[in-house]
Amino acid sequence: MTAVAAPAPARLGHAAGAWRAFLLQLALYRHIWHGTAFSSVILPILYMVSIGIGVGSYIDDASTGGITYAEFIAPGLIASVAVMMLGNDMVYPVFGGYREWGGSYLAQRATPLRPVDILNGHLLYAVVFRPLTACTVVAVVLAFFGVYTSAWAALAVVAAVFVSASIAPWLFAWCSSLKSESMLNAVFRFAIMPITLFSGVFFPAEQMPGFLQPLVWLSPLWHGTELARAATADVAPALPPIAHLAYLVALGAGGWLAARRVVVRRLSF
Amino acid sequence: MSVISYGLVRARVRPSGSMLARNWIAMRRAWVLIVSGGVESLLFLFAFGFGVGSMVGDITLPDGTAISYTAYVAPAILANAAMMGTLLETSINVFAKFKWMKVYDGILNTPMRPGDVALGEVWWALIRGGIYVGMFVIAMGAFGLLDSWWSVLAVPACVFIALAFAGIGLTLATFFREWTDFDWMMAVVFAMFLFGGTFTPVEAYPGFAQPIVYVMPLYHGIELVRGLSLGAFHPMMLVNVLYLMALAAVGTWVAQRRLAKALYK
């Protein structure tokens, strides 16, 4: 349409496009950070006090493999922050991005950004920026509870980033294809909540009934918690670390392909 | 005399029934959404009651009796279910009807008064809370957590919790300005859930924290439901009931005043 008159702009590289979209997300974040501070930072610490210390005082170390209960749940809390934050960043903002009342994708689409840039920019924000900031804060605060065995605990934050990366694109794809917002709550009830509660964060996954075990193995948070616990408490993970990582990366890559398909379909006019 | 007062009550309550009917008709297509809300409490029961509970084993109460941790936590999560069912309905949904969909603007052009609207919303919230409570009690029974007939009394106890949080939710709905305000409400609700005596006896808390807990409405609900479902009566339960009823009355009254002020411009 305008190509006739305007000089052909230099082609926008994928990295540059994603970066630009990321900066836009960052600009939005400056308006909402205080609202998300609770779920991302304060909530996990409250969990640590109420469940980790409070309930933990009734739990024998033997049932958590010889470490204290607070030490047992700390890594899982760090990793689950990543999952809970996706509930903020990858549900309503994605669904609303295509709608007039939210509209951030529609607005970005009106710039030279391609749909895939918008996807990558949002992922960069939700998968890298958010966990690296929030999970780090949580990890540092939890250090005051004396729940780490070594400085390697910092790697728990990296595990959280991988958990986030494995789930975020799937949420993006699902929320991008929804017609009605009534299903958005279902994401919390049937995905985020069960994943947070039944991935071996608060109690060893082996205590789940046998027929539910395969579901635990599917949960990205279980893989992430195993990795994070290896980092903070020096407990051997269920599988070799590389296997846990490989699963998370494969899940994330599959999700990205699915999300790309949906976003191109939704934002190409 | 009683005939007259019955007629009076009927005349006062009947318009609120029309509000209830409206909500029933509007939401019956979305029943899956409502029922699925009850699932959250069940997930908490499984995770903390059974999952964590199996690691704790038995817990010794302040009075010296020992019960299974699962039986200890379940009534508290039941109280939480009653709270969430009514609070979400009266706060978020009423806010949406009030500020976004302008449902009440249309209704107040009819003989309905703000008080009728508020009361109708309370009835509806009670039904939704009742569905959550019912689902949870059935699950408790199925997992053998109802070991005496006293447990049945937990259900009417939940009505007090539901009424209190219906009042609170309605009032909040009239104060809130935007959706992010609900993040803060949920923050307080979750803090109550974690520290209102759900998971550990309040007597085990540090001394400075205890008075804060005693102010929490959910704490009173938990005490009431837990006491009844364990068959342990206590005169303090009267205080619990009175506190919850006071919240219900004040909340509903404040809400209808504020609705009237906002809508009768």
Added chain:
Amino acid sequence: MPLDNEILVRARDLRKRYGNHEAVRGVDFEIRRGEAFGFLGANGAGKSTTMRMIGCVSEPSGGHLEVFDLDPHTDGPAIRARLGVVPQDNTLDTMLTVFENLTVYAGYFGIKRREAKAKAAELLEFVQLSARANDQVNDLSGGMQRRLAIARSLINAPDLVLLDEPTTGLDPQARHLVWERLFQLKQQGVSILLTTHYMDEAEQLCDRLVVMDEGRIIAAGSPRELIDTYVTKEVVELRFAGRHTTALAELALELDGIGGQIEPLPDRILVYTDDAEDTAAALEARDIRPTSVLDRRATLEDVFLRLTGRALVEDEA
């Protein structure tokens, strides 16, 4: 028709103040049974506020108001039970279907379900929405939503229907359909109170009207009376190719004495007159030859602009 002179609404020195701003500054009027009464005025003139006070959803700040001989302050519900209201923004219930909007609304009046269903079907027929009975409200066009709101206002067989700008924002076809229905209501003897800023609407529908400006009533009467009082029977519009604004203002001075009042506009000159033929002859006699001459009946628009001035009244919203 029952008791033609029964007074439904009586207002004396009625006032409404919002903080420092007085939206209604002492108005007097009476609305009788069976008539169609109009509030005519620009945005912010105080029409809707007055209507909300009659509808008992806004408390007057001063003066006296009686609706159906009742006091809105104490008998709000009883008054509203006999009113039908079509608010400016419809306030339809978007979570309900078209049909449910009527039956549920009937419930607020305490109408029994069976009766409500029969009445709802009948009213949908009346506003030509029967085919959309089970659709969601949001799927309806603006005109359909307005017709549904009108049907809803009739569910309790009201003694008086209040319509706040019934056709604002509708396209011409939708507008005419609404007028047709309102006219039919009028024929059936339903008393109507409407606010509008459309002159043609007031002219078509109102038996009597008041013109409001800045919270006051500045004129009252039937459309014909207002025209006779404030303007002449006819208006001659003169256009002069190539001349506008200042040039026309100068030219207007030359027209002095022809017909009644002369009003230069940026693109034409209006000559108010009781006899257009005389005016044409007078123009010829003075050798003034406009490019086009249009004579038409004076309308309420002329009255309105005459009374409130041509300067744009700032929207207070």
